[in-house]
Amino acid sequence: xxxxxxxxxxxxxxxxxxxxxxxxxxxxxxxxxxxxxxxxxxxxxxxxxxxxxxxxxxxxxxxxxxxxxxxxxxxxxxxxxxxxxxxxxxxxxxxxxxxxxxxxxxxxxxxxxxxxxxxxxxxxxxxxxxxxxxxxxxxxxxxxxxxxxxxxxxxxxxxxxxxxxxxxxxxxxxxxxxxxxxxxxxxxxxxxxxxxxxxxxxxxxxxxxxxxxxxxxxxxxxxxxxx
Amino acid sequence: xxxxxxxxxxxxxxxxxxxxxxxxxxxxxxxxxxxxxxxxxxxxxxxxxxxxxxxxxxxxxxxxxxxxxxxxxx
Numbered sequence: 001x002x003x004x005x006x007x008x009x010x011x012x013x014x015x016x017x018x019x020x021x022x023x024x025x026x027x028x029x030x031x032x033x034x035x036x037x038x039x040x041x042x043x044x045x046x047x048x049x050x051x052x053x054x055x056x057x058x059x060x061x062x063x064x065x066x067x068x069x070x071x072x073x074x075x076x077x078x079x080x081x082x083x084x085x086x087x088x089x090x091x092x093x094x095x096x097x098x099x100x101x102x103x104x105x106x107x108x109x110x111x112x113x114x115x116x117x118x119x120x121x122x123x124x125x126x127x128x129x130x131x132x133x134x135x136x137x138x139x140x141x142x143x144x145x146x147x148x149x150x151x152x153x154x155x156x157x158x159x160x161x162x163x164x165x166x167x168x169x170x171x172x173x174x175x176x177x178x179x180x181x182x183x184x185x186x187x188x189x190x191x192x193x194x195x196x197x198x199x200x201x202x203x204x205x206x207x208x209x210x211x212x213x214x215x216x217x218x219x220x221x222x223x224x225x226x227x
Numbered sequence: 228x229x230x231x232x233x234x235x236x237x238x239x240x241x242x243x244x245x246x247x248x249x250x251x252x253x254x255x256x257x258x259x260x261x262x263x264x265x266x267x268x269x270x271x272x273x274x275x276x277x278x279x280x281x282x283x284x285x286x287x288x289x290x291x292x293x294x295x296x297x298x299x300x301x
Contacts, residue, residue: 123299
């Protein structure tokens, strides 16, 4: 392995841990505001295999926050455009781009055999589907959601069903429909998801599965809530 | 009786993030929500002392109620 490109990762992570990351597989479900940042961070740090799943294409409203959206790729597939950029950033990482929507029917085949799944979706309904698939495939899930100045982060182990508590009514409208999503909120939450993912893969202490981190950027308030 | 209410995200707008309330006995969570003029449709999670709870639950002295709006964007 060419370790020069990872020199600035050391000694935050050791060379042994770097090699361990190269053997790991992560599935990122949703490739929008959160997903593109997460994919970029995990690609740069050197997680060996990244699956990115999303059936959506770029539109003009994505320009305010989505890392790989620019004026010349409007209308193009988010996962395919993201893959192109990730391949240029780190060719050592395999990018498995799936331009499809995750469903109860296809989820098992897309998620199985990954060490970890990351929720970067944008609806409660789709998140509950993902939670069910992670239960089925015995996959740990790192979930975040954003809206305006606010975000939340949690780690879900199979059996926890935390998303069913966070979204008791999967049809309920989130605050993001009114507040939108400015550039900095997805960047921050995606960074937290990526760092929790790396810690999980390297068996370091992560947020516990009975905790949610709530972030209020307007008041610069970060609070871990036990539940 | 005294209880504490913790509000999150948009529910803080126009209110404090932590409220110490003095209530009559047998007040329910719904009574508190009405008193704070919070619309039920703006609530996703209700925790009483860190545990999932129901809007009709009766509050007791020194309870902490945490109220969260739905956040779903990605």
